[in-house]
Amino acid sequence: MDKVVACQTCGLVQGVDDVPEGCVAKCARCNFQIFHRRISSRSRTLAYSIAAAILYFPSNFYPLVTAFYQGQHTQTTIFQGIRSLWHDGQYFISGLVFCTSIFTPALKIIGLIFITLTLDWNGGKKARTWIYKIIRIIDPWNMLEVFLLAIGVGVIEMGQVATIHPGRGVFSFAAVVVLTLLATLSFDSRLLWDSPAERKHYQ
Amino acid sequence: MSEKSHALPKAKIARSYLTWFIWLIPVAAVGLCVFFVVRDVIFKGPTITIYFQSADGLEQENSPIKYRGANIGQIHGMKLTPDKQFVAVTAKLDYTAREFARQGTEFWMVQPEVKVGSIKGLRTIVSGNYITLEPGHGPPTNEFVALAEAPVEPVKAVEFTLLMDDLGSLQKQTAIFYRGVQVGEVLDFRLSDDSKHVLVHARIREEYAPLLRVNSKFWNAGGINFHFGLLSGAEISAESAQTVVSGGIAFATPPDYGDAATNGAVFQLNDKEDDEWKKWNPAIPLHGVPEAQKEKSSLPQVNSK
Ligand SMILES: [Zn+2]
Numbered sequence: 001m002d003k004v005v006a007c008q009t010c011g012l013v014q015g016v017d018d019v020p021e022g023c024v025a026k027c028a029r030c031n032f033q034i035f036h037r038r039i040s041s042r043s044r045t046l047a048y049s050i051a052a053a054i055l056y057f058p059s060n061f062y063p064l065v066t067a068f069y070q071g072q073h074t075q076t077t078i079f080q081g082i083r084s085l086w087h088d089g090q091y092f093i094s095g096l097v098f099c100t101s102i103f104t105p106a107l108k109i110i111g112l113i114f115i116t117l118t119l120d121w122n123g124g125k126k127a128r129t130w131i132y133k134i135i136r137i138i139d140p141w142n143m144l145e146v147f148l149l150a151i152g153v154g155v156i157e158m159g160q161v162a163t164i165h166p167g168r169g170v171f172s173f174a175a176v177v178v179l180t181l182l183a184t185l186s187f188d189s190r191l192l193w194d195s196p197a198e199r200k201h202y203q
Numbered sequence: 204m205s206e207k208s209h210a211l212p213k214a215k216i217a218r219s220y221l222t223w224f225i226w227l228i229p230v231a232a233v234g235l236c237v238f239f240v241v242r243d244v245i246f247k248g249p250t251i252t253i254y255f256q257s258a259d260g261l262e263q264e265n266s267p268i269k270y271r272g273a274n275i276g277q278i279h280g281m282k283l284t285p286d287k288q289f290v291a292v293t294a295k296l297d298y299t300a301r302e303f304a305r306q307g308t309e310f311w312m313v314q315p316e317v318k319v320g321s322i323k324g325l326r327t328i329v330s331g332n333y334i335t336l337e338p339g340h341g342p343p344t345n346e347f348v349a350l351a352e353a354p355v356e357p358v359k360a361v362e363f364t365l366l367m368d369d370l371g372s373l374q375k376q377t378a379i380f381y382r383g384v385q386v387g388e389v390l391d392f393r394l395s396d397d398s399k400h401v402l403v404h405a406r407i408r409e410e411y412a413p414l415l416r417v418n419s420k421f422w423n424a425g426g427i428n429f430h431f432g433l434l435s436g437a438e439i440s441a442e443s444a445q446t447v448v449s450g451g452i453a454f455a456t457p458p459d460y461g462d463a464a465t466n467g468a469v470f471q472l473n474d475k476e477d478d479e480w481k482k483w484n485p486a487i488p489l490h491g492v493p494e495a496q497k498e499k500s501s502l503p504q505v506n507s508k
Binding site: 172 | 213214
């Protein structure tokens with residue numbers, strides 16, 4: 001079936017033939033990809049979410065920062081940081097850090113993997129749409145931790161008294177944040193409501 | 204097919220590999236995890252136990268082990284041994300320092316030390332105590348008994364004994380001077396078996412060994428000497444600025460010098476310098492120390508004091 005589509009990049013109206021599986025249509029003028037819906041939304045979301053799930057473990061298990069303070073050498077994992085904040089009586093910040101760095105990433109990853117794997121189910125479409133909605137709501141809060149860290153490192157690196165080096169955990173953590181973000185962005189919520197034939201075409 | 208679409212340009216159809224490339228991301232994540240685990244499991248330094256008489260000043264999960272100033276490990280825990288005689292300090296060495304876990308390696312604690320004779324480890328006042336080591340070359344082991352204090356650097360030297368009545372301000376590592384130049388140091392001291400003397404075990408470094416003759420005279424050059432004379436008034440003398448603080452031993456060799464002293468020689472340590480000894484000025488050829496060796500062996504020793 002022949003369709004007439006306008007290129008999203010340069011606006012050229014052109015005819016697009018049926019696109020076979022594993023292929024994409026490219027604009028006759030600007031050579032950018034022409035798509036009606038996000039391309040391979042399902043597998044991209046799944047791939048990003050699985051990668052995030054894998055890196056979730058090192059990001060929590062390994063020290064986020066290695067600090068040399070007055071000759072002492074301390075390594076802090078996210079969880080140790082939360083615990084010491086709690087013991088210092090900083091219940092609000094401790095709770096905030098726990099939510100943004102341990103709880104919500106886990107929620108997002110599990111939620112995304114769940115809805116991408118259960119797309120073919122018939123029932124509970126509304127519930128699954130709600131899961132996606134919640135994921136979109138908590139999304140921006142995930143970035144908070146990275147900002148906190150950036151500020152903290154910037155402040156402490158100033159003096160010679162203490163030096164802070166990023167630990168293994170921080171790279172994994174940043175990767176988890178980026179990957180969950182990409183996963184949410186590449187998920188097309190229309191997939192939830194597509195008919196099986198449409199879904200086969202668009203996923 | 205309408206006529207309209209015939210006039211329109213046709214979009215190109217190309218194969219897309221993105222769907223396959225996207226799965227490289229989880230694969231890379233797995234790879235990263237494997238890399239971390241491999242680093243931890245294979246490139247894992249040994250865990251060692253060091254027994255200290257007292258671990259006062261060391262902090263659990265904090266105090267480092269340093270070698271030549273570089274961190275090579277960290278203390279993990281410490282607990283009292285069942286017989287309550289030692290503190291077992293467990294520490295993890297870095298992978299690069301794994302070769303230090305050998306028999307013969309000596310560990311000791313570096314702590315601020317301000318006593319007459321030496322001011323050492325001042326940095327540790329701020330940074331906290333740490334453990335350092337002198338590598339050994341025996342078979343691998345994971346258990347060590349810490350030294351009570353820093354060992355005296357082993358150098359080729361002539362070792363001898365000084366007899367004295369009272370130790371005075373002398374200590375381990377008190378310097379021995381010849382014409383104001385440090386040529387050796389005190390290694391150790393103890394009471395003689397009949398408890399009438401103090402036996403001071405000392406050494407003269409190999410390159411200065413020819414200065415020490417069987418008829419050399421030793422005297423205590425420590426502190427400040429006050430001489431009161433009717434005509435000269437008060438006279439204050441000291442061997443050197445260092446001896447004022449740290450005490451010291453000096454010696455002189457007469458012009459008609461005898462045989463070179465060998466290991467185990469015994470000398471009397473006099474309380475004061477004899478005026479006659481000051482005039483002794485023999486020409487004694489020193490060992491020809493090769494220039495390269497001098498730089499390697501003698502200069503760092505001076506610096507490390
Ligand atoms: Zn275009």
